[in-house]
Amino acid sequence: MATYIGRRLVLLPIVAFGVTVLIFALLQFLAPEMRAAAFITNPNQLNALPAIIQKYGLDKPVHIQYVNWLREVFLRGNLGWSQTARQPVRQAIGSFFPATLELTMYSFIPIMIIGVWLGTAAAVHRDKAIDHVSRVFSISFRSLPSFVWGLLILMILYGRLNWFPPGRLSLEQDLFVRSGQFHFYTHVMTIDALLNGELWIFLDAVRHLAGPVLTLTMISIALLVRITRSSMLEVLRQDYVRTARAKGLDEPVVINVHARKNALIPVITLSSLTFVGLLGGVVITETIFNFPGIGRWGAFAANQLDIPGVTGFAMFVAALTVLGNLAADILYAYFDPRVRLQ
Amino acid sequence: MNWTRSALALLVLTLALTLVGTGIAQGQATRNPDTLVLVRFGDPETLDPAYSYDTASSEIILWHVYETLIFFNGGSTGQFVPMLATQVPSVRNGGISMDGKTYTFRLRSGVKFHDGSTMTVEDVKYSLLRFMFMDRDGGPSWILLSPILGVEGTRDDKGALDAALFNKANQAIKTSGDTISITLESPYAPFLSIMAQWSMVVNRKWAIAQDDWNGTPLGVAKLNNPAKPEDTKLFSQGNGTGPFKLAQWDRQGRQAILERNTTYWRAPAKLARVVYRVVEDFGPRRLMIQQGDADIVSVNRTEQSQVEGVQGVRVIDDLPQLVMTGIYMNLKIDTSGGNPDVGSGRLDGNGVPADFFADVNVRRGVAYAFDYNTTIRDCNRGKAIVGRGAIPAGMFGYNPNQRWFTTDRARAEAAFREARGGQVWANGFKFSVAFNSGNTTRQCTAQVLKSNLEALNPKFKVDVRGVTWAQYLSLYRQSKLPMWIIGWAADYPDADNFVTPFQHSKGTYGSAQGYTNAEVDKLIVDARNETDAAKRRAIYFKLSEIAFNDITTIYLQPVGFQVMRSWVRGWYNNPAFFGPYVYPMSKS
């Protein structure tokens, strides 16, 4: 097991740097003028393009630019300047990620709870009404574009009802948080609010989280329902469940004690993958709800050809993905006795 | 089953609590009465007055954090009032020398910076020099370098700093007692307009203490052309004389917060706080003003119908602005490298050659074919006027009687039949009109032009192509685009700042279009150095006549509008502003 984990950990830097090579390879397709134009905010400055190309060495061959970039990263730990975040890449990741973490954390809870509950119910009452309803719902959610969901939610819950505004905090709360009276422990707003004992900040943060969390939940839940259902179905056919039933145990005991515990193994494995999958889902959701997280920044940086920004973003997410997959493997090994024995 | 149930219950409870606690009971009473919230679609690039050259940055710092020597009088762009100086220099009061080259400003006494120290003429000199010698690539420094030193930049073609330049500048700007005098290279008519916008005064001692430029010639090399915006110490902090202090620029939350300066040299501002927030998507931005969470928001003309008639929201329309949109025809298209916008690259009905627009008949044909009324009605909601040359209506040098093109199919057809000895009409052509994707007004304009040209002759084919911003800028700079649409916003309110980019052979657009006319280049320089208003006006009239004869660009002048909550008071418009001037504003 230890060697297996070690092997996966060795992969981490390989994959992260593979990602950077991929991005620099894509750069081959870009004219230097185009990349220089990414530095321009006012079209009146356009005649400065050649000077900008010279200044940042954008006309040098890509492999030389890559080596220079690597040198900066290794010798000085400098990931470069993100033109879109208006700050250094490393700082940008640090400042955007807690918001995304908060968002995925809160989406994760309903996804797991509702997903497992619906999946179990569907398997237990196979081919009954609840099975069909849960399938139809989960397939429907999966089939609607996430931005349509997001905008519908924004339209009704903010535009119509004024319940859940976009952004991360309302103005009054935001000004208080930034006034110096509020201490940031984790930069996860809800947790910090509770640690500071400011309930009104906590409630306001929850209010802003509701819309994006609802959207993320809807688009991500289908997979979990599906996996739980099929895993549960398989377990229900196992001998020990039949035995339990034959012994005359109550059906709820059979389901909850014997069947679900075992059916949850692949679900637990899947949970860390769900977490990783959510990282992809936040791109659109954060954009729609103006939620200042890493996904919105990544999409914006890519759109604006902010190369250091995209590279840093990609490396970071790639590392998280590798770690997430690793966590999935470890969890699986831990929970599944067949694997543990080996 | 139990733990899921209780978790679900907890979830529902929290949401319910949230709603009861904060949400529902919000009427339309003035929200946050002493805080003004402006919601925009783009981040400022920097808050350093010598680095910033974008509207989003200038809107925040100019006249709020930093102030200028003189200021615009009300809504006028040509009349000035004193700000940090005690009077506006003129020949009559001796502030401008007889030869029109030396401008003298007497400084207001007792003005304090945000840190409590008193402003002196040395601060002004430091600020002007710092502005000139930061000179980052693509920055605003040329605006002062050009009149004072007669150069466009501080570096040669290879990027080496011209060492003699600093001494020259040091000589040109002289201080004595409480006066500062600036001697120009040659008379420069727009100089007062420039001083009203680009003479922002920073606190010298404080800046030096922040390890910014130390004020000596030796420090210039370090100051000059910083590699990234953060390299300047005034990137995210400020210390000026303005009515607001820069409290915080929160780049993660994408907002800049200004707070009232209680020791301001005039009466303190009525608003305690000003917040500039960024929300890219129009939908949420609109909802924010509708719900009263924002006081002023950016809205595009095409989205205007969605903010009309909202209770508590005011749309103020018909605001003159110093913006000119052009439809540019490229006289020397770079057709190399499989350029997708010129089709076959030949006049065979499936493309256009490099010199397609070099024939004035083709350009006239386009100018006559274009349906101005439809464009203004459908793309600008009726809020634009046809430009009669590069100089916008209402500005000194504009000629309302200049003859210009109107939509005329017969003349358009005649011009196209004449072009290239009839080949254009016989063979037809194909090219694309480009715009930056997302800009719906330009997209609409391109589509109108497409339909007009294609209606003339079935062999005329025009594609409309939306291109992302960075790609767009680089493509037209490389002269790859046969025809494109973009607007020019004034750097300072003067006709010179319009004829130069549009008509000069080295101007931003003139050079991208491959347009050269030696007479035009000379007239532009003459007008710049002419101090006699009547003679100057005559030169600009002549330039507009040439613009008509040469017709390289079709001009459209859009009219601006503002969207704000009706509880906002004290707002007024000046076309030279980059954003609302917040000092006199309040909420009720």
Place this chain on the structure above:
Amino acid sequence: MGLLSAAVRGVQVNRTRLLPLAGIVAACFAAALVLPATRDRVLRYPLAIAEFILLALFVIAFWTIPSDFTRRMRRNPLSVAGFSIIVLFVAIAALAPILAPPPATSRDAYLIPQEGFSSDPKPPQVRHPFGTTEGQYDIYYGIIWGTRTAFRVSITVIAISVVIGLFLGGISGYYGGRLDEIIMRLTDVFLAFPGLVLAVVVVAVLGRSLDNVMIAIAIVNWPVYARLLRGDILGIRSRDFVEAARALGGNDFRIIFRHIIPNAIYPFLVFGSLDVGLIVLTAAALSFLGLGAEVGYADWGMLINLSRNWILGAPGNPFAYWYVVIFPGAAIFLFVLGWNLLGDAFRDILDPRLRGSS
């Protein structure tokens, strides 16, 4: 050829059941030819009609092939629903010129006709049954022709992904060793990116166009296919017939293409068909971010992008512009739903663990 003969046989076997269906189709055509309003359209596009009839025959044949697979498909209401939805879209795509004839002056049928240029959308009316969207593009026309675009995008993306996947996955699975290691790490790199962000980078670099959207999604997609094929090959490689071919001295290329790929390709194609929904959603998301088809091109994502500023409605009336988002949204939703329903049914039928229990 085999498929076609099977189709013909299918028709013969189920003649009795097919008669009413064929009758309905024939009656529809007769009606279309008799009614003067539609006659011109039908006569102007004989090719579209021929395409439609051919596709209809093919679909009927597939549905009636007597096999365990189709029997199970027919018994599951969800798969029947999915299948019907997709058949409906195939019919719309084939009959596009008849359902929404392009204007006579049009150079390219995929360019949606505009009536005026004003930005405010107009509600459904006789001339524009689904209304017009921003820029006065006819939504109905865009949806009908957008069906073709949706099929083209998904088929092209799957084709590119399959080709790259076949090539790299084949090499990886067959040769194994260091080559396998390198290719698998390559797929790791591609899979470590959130797909949408990589696609955004690719389109931003190559420039905005529908072709580049297809390339971008294929770049994001191929590793899944490569891994799938590799896994299958690892299973097949050690089977007897491959060992035999190798023992007989067949060269690698021949073995891969004659023995391995034909045996591994079936789950591959099934997986591809399951992927259609995701591809269409990703393309729409790219369009939403402003990186999709050219404005005015018949593409559902483009229509959604045009609706972006209107989706939240007018003040006081959040549903004022419902039609700009509901129609294109419904088109994407139904299309993706059809494939997802079908995909789930496929998976249930093919999943051996769940076999025999229903």
